[in-house]
Amino acid sequence: xxxxxxxxxxxxxxxxxxxxFFWTLLNPLLFLMIFLLIFSEAFPQIQNYPVFALxxxxxxxxxxxxxxxxxxxxxENSAVLRSLAVPPLVFPVSQLMAGLFNLFxxxxxxxxxxxxxxxxxxxxxxxxxxxxxxFAGFIMGVSLALAALNVYFRDIGLxxxxxxxxxxxxxxxxxxxxxxxxRMRWITEVNPLYHYINAFRTVLYDGLVxxxxxxxxxxxxxxxxxxxxxxxxxxxxPGFIANY
Amino acid sequence: MIELRNVxxxxxxxxxxxxxxxxxxxxxxxxxxxxxxxxxHDIDLRINGGxxxxxxxxxxxxxxxxxxxxxxIVEPTKGHVRINGHVAPxxxxxVGLEPEMSGWENVRLCRMLMxxxxxxxxxVRSYIRSFSGxxxxxxxxxxxxxxxxMMARLGFAIATATDPDVLxxxxxxxxxxxxxxxxxxxxxxxLKARGCTIVFVSHMLGEIQRxxxxxxxxxxxxxxxxxxxxxVGVHYHGxxxxxx
Numbered sequence: 294x295x296x297x298x299x300x301x302x303x304x305x306x307x308x309x310x311x312x313x314f315f316w317t318l319l320n321p322l323l324f325l326m327i328f329l330l331i332f333s334e335a336f337p338q339i340q341n342y343p344v345f346a347l348x349x350x351x352x353x354x355x356x357x358x359x360x361x362x363x364x365x366x367x368x369e370n371s372a373v374l375r376s377l378a379v380p381p382l383v384f385p386v387s388q389l390m391a392g393l394f395n396l397f398x399x400x401x402x403x404x405x406x407x408x409x410x411x412x413x414x415x416x417x418x419x420x421x422x423x424x425x426x427x428f429a430g431f432i433m434g435v436s437l438a439l440a441a442l443n444v445y446f447r448d449i450g451l452x453x454x455x456x457x458x459x460x461x462x463x464x465x466x467x468x469x470x471x472x473x474x475x476r477m478r479w480i481t482e483v484n485p486l487y488h489y490i491n492a493f494r495t496v497l498y499d500g501l502v503x504x505x506x507x508x509x510x511x512x513x514x515x516x517x518x519x520x521x522x523x524x525x526x527x528x529x530x531p532g533f534i535a536n537y
Numbered sequence: 538m539i540e541l542r543n544v545x546x547x548x549x550x551x552x553x554x555x556x557x558x559x560x561x562x563x564x565x566x567x568x569x570x571x572x573x574x575x576x577x578h579d580i581d582l583r584i585n586g587g588x589x590x591x592x593x594x595x596x597x598x599x600x601x602x603x604x605x606x607x608x609x610i611v612e613p614t615k616g617h618v619r620i621n622g623h624v625a626p627x628x629x630x631x632v633g634l635e636p637e638m639s640g641w642e643n644v645r646l647c648r649m650l651m652x653x654x655x656x657x658x659x660x661v662r663s664y665i666r667s668f669s670g671x672x673x674x675x676x677x678x679x680x681x682x683x684x685x686x687m688m689a690r691l692g693f694a695i696a697t698a699t700d701p702d703v704l705x706x707x708x709x710x711x712x713x714x715x716x717x718x719x720x721x722x723x724x725x726x727x728l729k730a731r732g733c734t735i736v737f738v739s740h741m742l743g744e745i746q747r748x749x750x751x752x753x754x755x756x757x758x759x760x761x762x763x764x765x766x767x768x769v770g771v772h773y774h775g776x777x778x779x780x781x
Contacts, residue, residue, distance in 0.1 A: 297649040305637055376628035378609040379650050445571070532549030532571065534611055 294379075295387050302362070302391035317399050320358075321350040322406075328467050339469060341498075343410040348497035349466040349490050351396075351403055352425075356432060356486065357457050359392035363436035364453060367444050371537035381533055382526070385440050389433050396425065407497075420496045420503070427515040428489045434518025441529040444536050464490060485514045539584040539607060539703065539734065544616035546577040546602060576602050577758045584751075586621070586702075589725075589735040591745035591766060593773045594755035600738045603755065604628055604705050607736060622702025622734075625651070629707070630692035636681035640671065640691060643680055647695045661698050668724070669694035690717060697724050703734045722748065742770045 328346045339345050366384035367374065374381055404414060443449040464486045465473065473481055481487045488510050495503045549571045577599050584590045594600050605611040606618060608626035633647045644665055666676070669690040680688065697704075704725070725748060729735055739745055745752055745766055752769040754762040754776070762772040774780065 294649045294652070297646055301635060301638070301646055305635065372629065373633045373650060375605075375610070376608075376632045377626060377650055378624070378652070531612065534605070535548035535550045535574070535576075 295383060295390065298383055298387035299390035299394070302388055303394055306362075306391070306395075317354075317395050318402050321347070321354045324350050324354075332467055336469060336472075341410060341412065344407055344412045345469070345494070345498050346467060347403065347407060347410075348494050351399065352428065352490060352493050353461060353464070353466050353486075355392060355396045356428070356489075357461070358395075359389060359432055360436045360439065361454065361457070362392065363388045363433070364439040364443050364450055367440050367533065368447075368450075368537060375534065375537055381530060385433070385437055389429060389436075392432075393425070393429060412497075415500060417496060417500060417502060421493060424489065424492045424496065424503075424511065427511045430515035431485060431489065431511075431518045434515070434520070434522030437519075437522035437526040441526045441533075444533050445529065460484075460486060466490060485518075488514065538586045538619075538621050539582070539736070540617075540619040541580050541582045541606075542617045542619075544577060544580040544606065544613045544618060545575070546606060546611055547614040548574045548576050550574050575758060577606070579759050580616070582753065582760055582763065584734060584736065586734055587729075587732045588751060589729055589737065589749045591749035591752035591769070592736065592738045592755060593740070593742060593745060593752060593769060595776070598755040599758040600755055601628065601707055604707050604736065604738055607703070608705055620703060623699070624703040624705065625696060625699055625701035626705045627693075627696045627707065628705065630696070631688045632692070634680050634688060634692065637679060639679055640676035640683075643691070644676075644695055648698070651695075651699075653699070664698050665691075665694045668697065668720070686714065686717070693717075693721060693724075697728070700731065701728070701733060703736070704728055705736050707738045708740065742766075742773065746770060 325343065325347055328350075329343060332346075333342050336342060363385045366388045367381055370384045373379055374384075408414065439449060439453055463480060464484055465481065470481055470487065470491070488507065492503045492507050492511055495501050495507070580603070592600050592603065602611060604626065605628065606613060607620060608624055608628065610626070610628075633650050634643050635646060638646065644661075648661070665671075666673070669676075669687075671687060671690060671694075675683070675687065680691070683691070706725075725735060725737075729748075735748075737745065737749060749766050751764065752766045753760050754769050754773045756776060761776075762769055764772075
């Protein structure tokens with residue numbers, strides 16, 4: 294059932310649009326072009342800016358689209374949830390599966406683009422997979438909480454859509470983190486997204502293995518997020534039916 | 538057999554729309570954000586296996602919630618619900634139909650949501666074809682191009698394409714032309730003859746009296762009268778203040 298619903302999500306996301314799946318790629322690529330136009334001269338300390346930017350953008354896009362989709366998944370399927378005995382969790386989980394599927398599919402063209410900018414594939418690139426898993430766990434927890442709260446208060450959805458761009462600028466995606474002044478560093482440190490983006494960059498841009506500390510941090514955040522999000526979802530679930 | 542013993546259902550609902558968050562924040566948590574509402578209370582009901590059981594009652598008397606309870610969509614806050622066998626709820630027609638996908642794809646998806654196996658046998662396919670009266674061309678077409686009546690036919694075909702032990706029907710037969718309605722009643726009679734238990738909710742006493750063996754009348758969230766369809770009809774009309 295999960296697979297069928299996830300597949301429906303993948304197909305529906307792009308079904309009626311002309312370019313279909315390419316929208317997944319186009320969105321970060323458009324951002325990349327804007328970045329290149331504006332920032333490429335701004336950060337001379339970055340050797341290969343396109344690779345730097347893209348290695349952050351791919352995962353930011355994954356985060357923003359997937360969290361928004363999961364958040365809306367319960368309300369969008371309210372008609373089904375009101376009249377069939379389907380566990381509500383099916384819809385968030387299948388949205389995550391659809392998001393992961395999209396992400397993995399987009400790796401292929403992105404690898405080609407990165408190659409074009411002079412970044413050769415390496416065996417250590419496979420380390421992206423465990424980071425993606427942790428990241429997916431983190432997103433799931435956050436989005437479960439959002440989805441559950443969104444059933445009761447539609448403000449949550451609007452608020453999240455307003456907050457996403459703010460997170461985008463707070464998180465060092467377009468710019469290197471060492472540009473942040475010392476006294477503002479704590480903001481970056483408490484921002485979970487920074488740690489995930491940083492881990493992806495360590496692998497894809499620096500070509501290094503993330504430190505043990507990084508692994509602990511991203512694992513712990515994923516775990517915490519799932520526990521808290523899952524708990525909230527469980528507590529709020531009995532009231533969904535009256536508030537869809 | 539279906540048995541409900543001292544069943545209560547409470548819903549957790551928002552107090553007063555969007556304003557509540559503001560008043561909640563300004564009251565520093567002394568006001569409650571969500572309110573417990575009693576939807577069903579003190580319900581004791583026994584429906585025998587193979588029986589066709591009608592439920593009448595005014596709008597908002599709790600009929601639909603009772604069906605949701607039987608379908609397993611709502612859990613009782615207090616009390617016990619016992620229900621034997623596979624339950625097929627038909628609380629709304631065309632639920633889960635995805636406009637962008639074809640008829641057959643929708644059949645697959647909806648059956649999956651109803652908890653069936655992944656692959657539909659030829660038996661199911663030919664049943665859908667003959668019951669809905671839709672041609673192979675129609676079924677290959679995107680559902681968004683269907684007329685309302687075609688949607689209803691497909692919805693009912695999907696919903697009844699099983700041999701459920703218990704069929705729950707919530708006033709879905711009101712749509713569709715007369716010929717289609719008669720076809721629906723024939724299917725109900727057919728399932729009944731096979732020993733399927735049917736719970737049928739309707740405003741229309743005539744329908745209840747035509748197909749049901751016994752009936753119940755609901756008022757203010759509880760069952761106020763159980764008996765043969767004539768007795769219940771008299772009681773219901775008494776409530777409405779309309780002589781039978």
